[in-house]
Amino acid sequence: METSTKQSVAPVxxxxxxxxxxxxxxxxxxxxxxxxxxxSTWYVLGPDAQSISEHRQRLILVGLGYAMxxxxxxxxxxQSPITKxxxxxxxxxxxxxAGLNFAWEFEISARIMEPAQVKQGRVVHEGIxxxxxxxxxxxxxxxxxxxxxxxxxxxxxxxxxRLQEGEMAILSQIMLTPKSPQPGRMPSSITVKAQHYWARNxxxxxxDIRQHEAKKLTIPNSRIIQQxxxxxxxxxxxxxxxxxxxxxxxxxxxxxxxxxxxMLNFMLDTVNEADRRLFDEFLKSIRLDPIPSYLSWPxxxxxxx
Amino acid sequence: xxxxxxxxxxxxxPPPPSANSGYIIxxxxxxxxxxxxxxxxxxxxxxxxxxxxxxxxxxxxxxxxDARQLLIVSFINAHLFLVYFRSHxxxxxxxxxxxxxxAVPLCTFLLGWASPxxxxxxxxxxxxxxxxxxxxxxxxxxxxxxxxxxNDAALGRSLDYWMNLLVYLxxxxxxxxxxxxxxxxxxxxxxLSKEESPWNDLFVQQTPDFLKTHQFxxxxxxxxxxxxxxxxxxxxxxxxxxxxxxxxxxxxxxLIITSVVSIYCWGFRSFFDAFWVMNFFHALQYFAIVxxxxxxxxxxxxxxxxxxxxxxxxxxxxxxxxxxYGFWSSTFASQNWSSSLVVTTSLMxxxxxxxxxxxxxxxx
Numbered sequence: 001m002e003t004s005t006k007q008s009v010a011p012v013x014x015x016x017x018x019x020x021x022x023x024x025x026x027x028x029x030x031x032x033x034x035x036x037x038x039x040s041t042w043y044v045l046g047p048d049a050q051s052i053s054e055h056r057q058r059l060i061l062v063g064l065g066y067a068m069x070x071x072x073x074x075x076x077x078x079q080s081p082i083t084k085x086x087x088x089x090x091x092x093x094x095x096x097x098a099g100l101n102f103a104w105e106f107e108i109s110a111r112i113m114e115p116a117q118v119k120q121g122r123v124v125h126e127g128i129x130x131x132x133x134x135x136x137x138x139x140x141x142x143x144x145x146x147x148x149x150x151x152x153x154x155x156x157x158x159x160x161x162r163l164q165e166g167e168m169a170i171l172s173q174i175m176l177t178p179k180s181p182q183p184g185r186m187p188s189s190i191t192v193k194a195q196h197y198w199a200r201n202x203x204x205x206x207x208d209i210r211q212h213e214a215k216k217l218t219i220p221n222s223r224i225i226q227q228x229x230x231x232x233x234x235x236x237x238x239x240x241x242x243x244x245x246x247x248x249x250x251x252x253x254x255x256x257x258x259x260x261x262x263m264l265n266f267m268l269d270t271v272n273e274a275d276r277r278l279f280d281e282f283l284k285s286i287r288l289d290p291i292p293s294y295l296s297w298p299x300x301x302x303x304x305x
Numbered sequence: 306x307x308x309x310x311x312x313x314x315x316x317x318x319p320p321p322p323s324a325n326s327g328y329i330i331x332x333x334x335x336x337x338x339x340x341x342x343x344x345x346x347x348x349x350x351x352x353x354x355x356x357x358x359x360x361x362x363x364x365x366x367x368x369x370x371d372a373r374q375l376l377i378v379s380f381i382n383a384h385l386f387l388v389y390f391r392s393h394x395x396x397x398x399x400x401x402x403x404x405x406x407x408a409v410p411l412c413t414f415l416l417g418w419a420s421p422x423x424x425x426x427x428x429x430x431x432x433x434x435x436x437x438x439x440x441x442x443x444x445x446x447x448x449x450x451x452x453x454x455x456n457d458a459a460l461g462r463s464l465d466y467w468m469n470l471l472v473y474l475x476x477x478x479x480x481x482x483x484x485x486x487x488x489x490x491x492x493x494x495x496x497l498s499k500e501e502s503p504w505n506d507l508f509v510q511q512t513p514d515f516l517k518t519h520q521f522x523x524x525x526x527x528x529x530x531x532x533x534x535x536x537x538x539x540x541x542x543x544x545x546x547x548x549x550x551x552x553x554x555x556x557x558x559x560l561i562i563t564s565v566v567s568i569y570c571w572g573f574r575s576f577f578d579a580f581w582v583m584n585f586f587h588a589l590q591y592f593a594i595v596x597x598x599x600x601x602x603x604x605x606x607x608x609x610x611x612x613x614x615x616x617x618x619x620x621x622x623x624x625x626x627x628x629x630y631g632f633w634s635s636t637f638a639s640q641n642w643s644s645s646l647v648v649t650t651s652l653m654x655x656x657x658x659x660x661x662x663x664x665x666x667x668x669x
Contacts, residue, residue, distance in 0.1 A: 026608040030618070033607070037625050044632060045365060073608065166369075198639050201421045 025076045032069030039065045055106045059099050066095050108291060110162040112194055116142040116172050123172060128259050129289030135282060140174040168195040188270035197263030206230060209239045209256050221246045233283050253279055260291035327453045327555050330597045338593035339446060340559045343566035346586035354578055377581050383631030384588035387595050388654040390623060391661055394606045398661050410653050417645030424645055431651045438655040439587050440473035443563050447556040448664045454551040458665045461545060468538050472564045475531050476571035479524035596620050
């Protein structure tokens with residue numbers, strides 16, 4: 001009788017202890033949910049992060065909330081330890097990849113706004129792996145400027161910290177010095193613009209550029225010399241068209257290429273027929289390396305700031 | 306806290322509404338969240354569209370976004386994601402179709418991620434399946450209301466099926482915004498270059514153009530079929546009621562309200578108004594039924610079944626997490642993998658809803 005009483009009491013005590021432990025575990029999980037949701041909401045709806053380090057801090061806050069909520073939830077579930085470890089590995093790997101991706105997207109948008117440098121006769125945009133030749137007898141303005149902004153709070157007086165969705169930036173402008181300057185005649189120029197862009201594939205990209213071409217046709221006295229087409233120069237897929245504004249004999253060759261999450265637009269403008277050949281040489285000089293990623297192997301990028 | 310544990314009253318599931326009442330959740334909840342939800346959506350949407358557009362411009366991640374658009378797209382995606390709480394988190398349902406719940410979404414996701422063409426086709430399918438699926442949701446509610454009146458699950462099933470298709474598809478096909486729907490579909494096929502193949506041209510250009518130019522005949526056909534069908538529908542139910550069928554007034558009002566709002570929105574409001582209202586009430590109904598039917602399960606999933614306000618907390622969590630997904634998918638999901646994830650979730654929602662709420666199998 002005594003034995004049977006002991007046997008029945010022990011499991012009750014254990015169950016109660018487990019219940020209390022389970023209760024506090026559930027409370028901790030709820031706190032993890034609150035943390036994760038609050039941090040995510042702040043990340044998405046809060047004011048834009050002003051620096052790469054601030055952005056990383058926010059991501060870490062989201063990650064900690066996620067780790068607390070998901071980690072405790074799995075640890076408290078009724079699964080075998082091996083199953084728990086598998087789930088933890090999968091869910092933390094996904095979170096890590098997503099976090100790195102968010103960080104990369106933010107940081108690459110900052111790095112594209114870093115001023116280009118001239119190295120060994122080439123203009124180099126290190127942040128996006130782009131370089132091209134600095135043509136002879138030319139001068140360049142390599143300070144990036146945002147020309148079209150949808151951000152109501154953009155401060156035009158300071159160098160923008162990053163290029164955001166919907167904005168367009170001039171990354172560089174190269175002016176060719178004319179051999180025989182004529183008053184009132186514009187020098188030939190090459191302007192490099194960038195904006196966030198994503199296309200499913202080359203066909204979708206070509207279709208989008210056709211819309212740019214159609215817009216140029218609305219300029220008075222303009223005519224298309226070369227319709228939108230795909231070309232491959234120096235191993236890079238380019239999509240381009242060319243138009244002319246007739247009375248001034250102003251030629252503009254518009255060349256587009258995709259670089260990571262951006263679309264780059266090279267505007268090659270001239271009123272000098274002879275300079276059009278120079279543009280061919282210029283385009284052959286473009287080099288585009290894959291944009292370094294946190295996930296690329298074996299090199300990882302150094303943070304910009 | 307241990308006191309709470311010791312003295313907590315034994316937990317019981319909320320008493321179901323009286324079987325004779327004919328309601329699913331209860332009179333107030335049914336009228337606000339299910340039967341009258343189209344009117345609720347209309348009442349919310351109207352003020353939104355009276356005020357100037359700039360009132361709703363908000364800056365998120367330094368992008369200026371129309372808050373109305375953001376809200377509805379997030380809410381739509383949130384309700385699409387909600388299906389997983391029924392299909393995957395409810396073990397009784399999950400065990401029935403493990404292959405459909407694991408292998409199919411995984412393969413669909415990988416296919417969409419790997420192939421832009423497949424992703425485009427999946428997106429196109431999702432646009433039109435969405436319309437079909439929405440009509441079937443109202444159909445499903447109607448069948449549940451019928452079963453609450455102890456009517457035979459098969460009685461009038463085909464009639465209701467066609468009636469609900471007519472209520473949804475009719476105004477879309479005959480309405481002023483059919484062209485917008487077509488354009489939405491054509492944009493999904495943007496990856497096809499029509500110069501490359503006659504098939505691409507057929508999909509991207511010829512078929513939409515043909516339908517656009519012949520919409521008058523389409524509208525006439527909808528009316529020619531629709532009006533006699535509605536008369537026949539009423540007559541058939543009148544005959545059935547004389548043979549013992551118990552009329553569910555909840556179903557009758559659900560159909561009347563849904564039809565009137567659908568015709569009003571697609572026929573007389575802008576495309577965006579109609580899109581907003583129809584999708585809002587559809588998602589609201591879905592949240593209501595999942596929160597009710599899965600109450601016990603949600604409490605377990607979110608580990609709140611020990612708390613006195615566990616039911617409320619579970620609803621808060623499920624809405625919050627679904628809205629978080631909805632917000633992410635409508636704002637950030639622009640890459641191949643994320644687009645594929647969003648489209649896969651849409652397709653799985655439309656598909657799963659066809660077999661995880663079976664009235665015949667008494668799953669509801």
